[in-house]
Amino acid sequence: MSEKQKDILSSMIFLIIGVAVFAYSATIQTVIKADVGPAFAPKIVTMGIIILAVVKLGLSIKKNTPEYTKKSTKNENTLNGLLTIVALGLYVALFNVLGFIISSALYLFFQMYLLMSAEKRNYIIMGIISITVPVCIYFLFVKAFSLMLPAGLLG
Amino acid sequence: MILEGILAVLLSPVCLLLITLGVIVGIIFGSIPGLSATMAVVLFLPMSFGMEPINGISLLMGLYIGGISGGLISAILLKIPGTPSSIATIFDGGPMAEKGEAGKALGIGILYSFIGGIISVIALIFISPSLADFALKFTPVEYFSIAIFSLTIIASLSGDSMINGLLSGLLGILIAMIGIAPLDGYMRFTFGIHHLTSGFDILTVLIGLFAVSDIIRFSYQKTTGQTGKVKEYKIKGFGVSLKEFKEQFWNMIRSSLIGLGVGILPGVGGSTSSILAYSATKNASKYPEKFGTGIIDGVVASESSNNATTGGALIPLLTLGIPGNTVTAMLLGGLLIHGISPGPLIFKNNGVVMYAIFTALIVANIAMLIFEYAGLKYFVKLMDIPKSILFPIIMVLCAVGAFGGNSRVFDVWSIFIFGVVGYLFIKANISSTPFIIGFILGPIAEVNLRRALMASDGSLIPFLTRPISALFLVAAVVSVALVVKKNLKKKDGAAPDAI
Numbered sequence: 001m002s003e004k005q006k007d008i009l010s011s012m013i014f015l016i017i018g019v020a021v022f023a024y025s026a027t028i029q030t031v032i033k034a035d036v037g038p039a040f041a042p043k044i045v046t047m048g049i050i051i052l053a054v055v056k057l058g059l060s061i062k063k064n065t066p067e068y069t070k071k072s073t074k075n076e077n078t079l080n081g082l083l084t085i086v087a088l089g090l091y092v093a094l095f096n097v098l099g100f101i102i103s104s105a106l107y108l109f110f111q112m113y114l115l116m117s118a119e120k121r122n123y124i125i126m127g128i129i130s131i132t133v134p135v136c137i138y139f140l141f142v143k144a145f146s147l148m149l150p151a152g153l154l155g
Numbered sequence: 156m157i158l159e160g161i162l163a164v165l166l167s168p169v170c171l172l173l174i175t176l177g178v179i180v181g182i183i184f185g186s187i188p189g190l191s192a193t194m195a196v197v198l199f200l201p202m203s204f205g206m207e208p209i210n211g212i213s214l215l216m217g218l219y220i221g222g223i224s225g226g227l228i229s230a231i232l233l234k235i236p237g238t239p240s241s242i243a244t245i246f247d248g249g250p251m252a253e254k255g256e257a258g259k260a261l262g263i264g265i266l267y268s269f270i271g272g273i274i275s276v277i278a279l280i281f282i283s284p285s286l287a288d289f290a291l292k293f294t295p296v297e298y299f300s301i302a303i304f305s306l307t308i309i310a311s312l313s314g315d316s317m318i319n320g321l322l323s324g325l326l327g328i329l330i331a332m333i334g335i336a337p338l339d340g341y342m343r344f345t346f347g348i349h350h351l352t353s354g355f356d357i358l359t360v361l362i363g364l365f366a367v368s369d370i371i372r373f374s375y376q377k378t379t380g381q382t383g384k385v386k387e388y389k390i391k392g393f394g395v396s397l398k399e400f401k402e403q404f405w406n407m408i409r410s411s412l413i414g415l416g417v418g419i420l421p422g423v424g425g426s427t428s429s430i431l432a433y434s435a436t437k438n439a440s441k442y443p444e445k446f447g448t449g450i451i452d453g454v455v456a457s458e459s460s461n462n463a464t465t466g467g468a469l470i471p472l473l474t475l476g477i478p479g480n481t482v483t484a485m486l487l488g489g490l491l492i493h494g495i496s497p498g499p500l501i502f503k504n505n506g507v508v509m510y511a512i513f514t515a516l517i518v519a520n521i522a523m524l525i526f527e528y529a530g531l532k533y534f535v536k537l538m539d540i541p542k543s544i545l546f547p548i549i550m551v552l553c554a555v556g557a558f559g560g561n562s563r564v565f566d567v568w569s570i571f572i573f574g575v576v577g578y579l580f581i582k583a584n585i586s587s588t589p590f591i592i593g594f595i596l597g598p599i600a601e602v603n604l605r606r607a608l609m610a611s612d613g614s615l616i617p618f619l620t621r622p623i624s625a626l627f628l629v630a631a632v633v634s635v636a637l638v639v640k641k642n643l644k645k646k647d648g649a650a651p652d653a654i
Contacts, residue, residue: 003584010583014322021329024344031339034609038336038343041601042329049325056318081375085575088367088550092571095554096564104551111550115374115543133548137555145205147559 002071007060011053018049080114087111099152104134160510163209164518170210174217174515178522179530181221182228186534188235189373189542190549192222193365196485198552200358200492201559208493208508213515215489219482220272220519223465224527227264227458228534231257232386236426240461243429247446247453252386254449262394263451264458265527267407271459272520274411275418275466279473280513283502287474290499295603295610296617300624300631302600305421305477307631309592317638319585327593328600330355337602350565355573357488359566360594362553363573364580364587365481370546371578385535390528395451403455406436414460418467421479421592432460466516473497473509477596484591492560 001009022043030037091107098106109130113121141147164170177199184195195218203211226241231248244264251260293301306324333344334354345351395403410432417428436456437446446453468479469486476497478484490497495505502509527534557566580587611617619625 006583010585014326017326017329021344028341028343031341032609034612035338035605036608036613038339038341041597041604042332042343045325045328045332045597049322049329052318052322052325056322059318075377076375077377078375081371084371084374088371088571088574091550091554092564092567095558095567100555100558104554108547108551111374111547112543115546116541120541120543129544129548134551137551141201141555141559145202147201147205147555148562149555149558150564 004069011056014053018046022046096150100149101134105130156506157510160507161514163511164514173214175522177214177217178221181218182225185222185225186228186237193481195222201556209511216515217519224268231260239426243433243457250449257386257388258390259394266393267455267459268462269524271411271462275463276516279466283474287499295606296624299603300627302596304627304631308634309589320589323585324589324593327590328597331594331597359557359569363570364577366553367574368577410456410460411463414463415467418464428464429457429461432456
């Protein structure tokens with residue numbers, strides 16, 4: 001995506017958020033009589049967002065310098081990135097179900113697998129880290145810092 | 156009260172140990188590029204939950220001081236700033252290392268970090284009581300205007316684009332509105348989800364935007380973050396002779412004062428202060444052409460100013476409850492968790508804690524001087540730990556931190572959501588800092604605006620007739636106008652970059 005496309009897309013998203021929240025704010029009622037009400041601030045803020053988004057959109061459409069419209073050639077590892085987001089989502093979803101230790105161990109292993117280059121992967125070290133880190137954190141926080149963490153399947 | 160606060164830190168071995176631990180961990184986080192002081196505080200906040208307030212807060216202060224100073228190690232040895240605050244240290248620290256003077260540069264960096272830090276703590280001790288006294292006179296009108304001023308200055312100084320900064324800040328304010336509205340208790344934007352009743356926890360927003368987003372960004376990179384070769388160094392003493400110390404005296408004072416002033420201004424932060432101090436020193440120098448070739452003046456300016464920012468940034472945080480940067484925003488969270496609400500009454504309500512904080516800061520600076528110097532060898536080694544192992548572990552700690560506050564998985568979902576939002580911000584070249592400051596200051600601005608309007612029967616006149624309020628509003632307009640002018644000027648030139 002070029003910088004221009006990025007700016008146009010982000011200003012459109014801000015514009016949509018602004019308009020949607022502004023419209024929704026209209027349904028908020030005032031409770032205290034002398035007060036400007038709970039809808040006052042959201043309306044001002046969303047108006048600001050709408051105005052700025054429109055200005056940004058206009059400026060990005062108008063601007064046409066070569067570097068601005070050039071598609072970025074940064075080589076990114078899109079698959080790795082997307083898989084990381086999926087892994088994070090799964091980790092959170094399973095956090096309570098499997099418990100802290102198991103969900104963290106699975107997440108750690110998979111995330112290290114993703115981030116390490118193939119030639120540097122050492123499955124034994126990855127396995128040891130994936131198990132010892134969550135176990136240590138669990139006991140440290142639960143016993144020493146009296147924090148609650150979900151025990152899940154091991155509970 | 157004063158003595159009680161000081162002794163609470165000095166006579167407690169646990170507290171001294173926690174400060175030292177904080178400083179050491181802080182230096183590690185500061186020295187590894189990609190990890191920051193903010194991240195260190197984020198990860199240790201949940202540990203501080205279960206501690207005595209003074210112990211917990213002292214730990215956080217240690218992390219803060221160590222985290223800002225640690226950046227100089229990688230700035231000099233790798234030419235990569237370990238934290239954004241140490242950007243200007245590279246300008247001369249890097250060339251010094253190339254000339255074989257890495258040890259001298261490190262020694263000077265550590266020494267002047269300490270001096271800058273101590274000067275700022277002294278300023279904090281003397282300025283904050285009088286500022287708190289002064290702030291007692293503030294009404295909702297003044298608080299609203301200060302919040303607006305802080306928001307505009309942050310937006311206008313965030314990155315290259317003011318529009319992006321303002322959008323980010325406004326979105327932060329909007330997200331902070333989710334949940335119970337102030338004054339009337341009206342449920343706003345909760346859409347029937349009961350977890351949203353009290354809105355998003357500030358901690359989860361910070362963890363998401365400043366830690367999780369970095370992990371996502373790292374996973375998108377093709378190279379596995381190999382940071383290059385660490386320069387050889389030999390360290391002997393602090394690398395500065397008495398003659399050099401005398402020569403650098405005014406540089407040190409000027410840079411510390413710049414750092415302090417920048418710290419007090421909301422949202423500007425250490426990176427700006429080190430660059431400002433560097434250019435001020437260069438402009439005042441008799442030999443400006445030598446800057447960038449590896450002279451100690453540059454290292455002194457950068458390191459004394461960025462560490463002076465630490466104490467400066469605590470002044471508005473403690474006396475007004477307004478955090479100036481992301482680390483102090485985290486510290487605000489830490490203080491609130493321990494039942495300490497920063498504001499003009501803090502000396503009255505939590506006097507002992509205040510003096511304990513001052514003492515902890517001095518101890519932390521001394522610990523930083525000793526341990527950063529003595530442990531340099533080990534910190535340098537730790538810079539080699541692969542990020543592919545570090546980042547996943549940090550993510551697990553982030554989840555613990557998010558869950559630990561309220562024991563709900565909803566908060567873990569929040570860090571995931573804000574992590575993705577933070578990554579999208581990075582992709583769209585939008586800074587997250589205004590978002591956080593908006594998130595914190597938005598509610599302050601709203602509640603004070605509504606209170607003030609109720610008191611004045613809806614009239615806006617008091618905002619302009621009360622001198623302090625008017626001053627801040629004018630300053631807000633001027634700061635925006637200056638940036639707009641600067642951007643328009645740029646537009647006329649070769650590189651149109653106004654948006």
